[in-house]
Amino acid sequence: MKITIFGTGYVGLVTGTCLADVGHDVLCVDVDTDKIARLERGELPIYEPGLEAMVRHTVVEGRLRFTTDAAAAVAFGTLQFIAVGTPPDEDGSADLQYVLAVARSIGEHMTDYKVVVDKSTVPVGTADKVHAEIAATLAARGLQTAFDVCSNPEFLKEGAAIEDFARGARIVVGTESPRVKTLMRECYAPYNRNREKLIFMDVRSAELTKYAANAMLATKISFMNEIANLAERLGADIEQVRHGIGSDPRIGYHFIYPGCGYGGSCFPKDVQALARTASEIGYRSELLEAVEAVNKRQKTTLFSKLSQAFDGSLTGKTVALWGLAFKPGTDDMREAPSRTLMEALWAAGARVRAFDPEAMAECRRLYGERDDLALVDGREQAVSGADALVICTEWKAFRSIDFAWLKAQLATPVVIDGRNLYDPEAVKAAGLLYFAVGRGESL
Numbered sequence: 441m442k443i444t445i446f447g448t449g450y451v452g453l454v455t456g457t458c459l460a461d462v463g464h465d466v467l468c469v470d471v472d473t474d475k476i477a478r479l480e481r482g483e484l485p486i487y488e489p490g491l492e493a494m495v496r497h498t499v500v501e502g503r504l505r506f507t508t509d510a511a512a513a514v515a516f517g518t519l520q521f522i523a524v525g526t527p528p529d530e531d532g533s534a535d536l537q538y539v540l541a542v543a544r545s546i547g548e549h550m551t552d553y554k555v556v557v558d559k560s561t562v563p564v565g566t567a568d569k570v571h572a573e574i575a576a577t578l579a580a581r582g583l584q585t586a587f588d589v590c591s592n593p594e595f596l597k598e599g600a601a602i603e604d605f606a607r608g609a610r611i612v613v614g615t616e617s618p619r620v621k622t623l624m625r626e627c628y629a630p631y632n633r634n635r636e637k638l639i640f641m642d643v644r645s646a647e648l649t650k651y652a653a654n655a656m657l658a659t660k661i662s663f664m665n666e667i668a669n670l671a672e673r674l675g676a677d678i679e680q681v682r683h684g685i686g687s688d689p690r691i692g693y694h695f696i697y698p699g700c701g702y703g704g705s706c707f708p709k710d711v712q713a714l715a716r717t718a719s720e721i722g723y724r725s726e727l728l729e730a731v732e733a734v735n736k737r738q739k740t741t742l743f744s745k746l747s748q749a750f751d752g753s754l755t756g757k758t759v760a761l762w763g764l765a766f767k768p769g770t771d772d773m774r775e776a777p778s779r780t781l782m783e784a785l786w787a788a789g790a791r792v793r794a795f796d797p798e799a800m801a802e803c804r805r806l807y808g809e810r811d812d813l814a815l816v817d818g819r820e821q822a823v824s825g826a827d828a829l830v831i832c833t834e835w836k837a838f839r840s841i842d843f844a845w846l847k848a849q850l851a852t853p854v855v856i857d858g859r860n861l862y863d864p865e866a867v868k869a870a871g872l873l874y875f876a877v878g879r880g881e882s883l
């Protein structure tokens with residue numbers, strides 16, 4: 441099948457490459473000429489395990505191509521995926537200008553039937569807006585060419601995107617058109633061989649499904665963080681509570697890890713956008729507002745614990761940070777709890793010495809050269825002589841630590857663990873002051 445993908449960001453690139461990998465002919469289009477030139481040389485704008493090799497072999501085999509030519513891109517595929525960004529507006533609602541610009545571009549160039557597939561996470565009602573935009577652009581050209589718009593939200597996790605694309609739980613398609621159903625079935629047939637994964641529904645339900653999934657997952661995390669904060673003050677251990685509740689299959693063990701707050705490009709943005717959609721239709725979603733508020737507060741927990749450990753005086757202290765990315769397996773620092781911590785530390789006059797296995801370049805890009813930030817080559821260099829260690833991301837390399845060694849490295853033996861990686865007894869036995877999240881220790 442010939443497929444066009446608008447947008448070579450995270451979602452567009454993963455979608456295009458995976459579809460090319462299973463045999464489709466894919467043309468990816470972007471307005472960023474520099475990005476396209478780099479992609480043509482095999483240089484990826486993002487880090488995602490396995491993606492680079494897949495891009496390389498699909499390009500060599502001729503099934504994945506890149507262009508900045510919108511006319512050629514519209515002429516190419518029967519399916520026209522829209523996978524451009526929907527950054528939050530100042531008020532938290534999703535900014536649709538890029539999505540609608542693609543819609544106009546499709547309307548300006550199309551000469552035969554197209555299925556426009558909304559892949560970006562867009563508010564309920566966007567497919568109707570995309571439809572109206574294309575129809576108006578066609579009408580301005582004096583045309584009434586047939587086309588359909590459907591919603592096909594992505595459920596990719598950064599760091600596991602290729603696996604999620606190929607072996608995801610479901611493929612949601614919002615359409616009521618039999619013609620679109622047939623084409624989307626053909627597109628996803630390679631992933632649908634062992635069991636029926638396609639779930640067809642109406643377009644608004646598909647759009648809401650995406651937000652509902654992310655909001656539910658974010659709610660689970662904020663709920664656990666709320667209980668962790670209670671546990672801390674009640675002298676209970678959230679990790680034991682987690683095991684206790686997870687064993688009930690109605691609750692389950694997935695996605696109930698407490699920590700220093702959720703980050704990334706999806707949960708914060710989508711929870712806010714859904715709350716905003718609700719308020720626009722005159723419904724105040726107290727639950728979504730609480731999920732967001734609890735998370736905002738949770739991101740400040742590492743700083744409060746540190747500050748209390750040093751009696752409120754962090755001026756001149758050097759704090760070692762293990763992990764900068766918002767989660768392991770990515771170099772993405774969008775909305776990362778590490779950023780809230782670093783910015784608070786700098787404001788308090790402390791210095792940061794940080795190590796992350798993937799996100800160092802991203803951190804340099806975000807914060808540039810500054811005297812109070814040292815990016816070092818390994819976990820050892822980060823802690824050597826530091827006044828405290830804070831763990832922000834649960835990378836594998838941080839899971840197994842010789843605590844006696846760690847104690848010897850630190851100038852003051854303070855360890856703040858934002859991901860509950862260690863057995864508190866073992867850490868304390870080495871003479872370290874250990875403060876995790878929700879583990880019976882109220883700092």
Ligand code: UGA
Binds near residue numbers: 595654695696699705
């Ligand atoms: C999330 C969803 O998991 C995907 O299903 C969805 O497709 C994607 O958003 C999207 O909308 O595109 P992602 O943002 O890549 O994926 O990352 P997650 O693995 O979901 O983690 C999000 C944040 O939650 C991280 O900061 C992580 O540390 C935190 N988290 C996760 C917890 O604090 N506790 C948990 O139990 C799980």
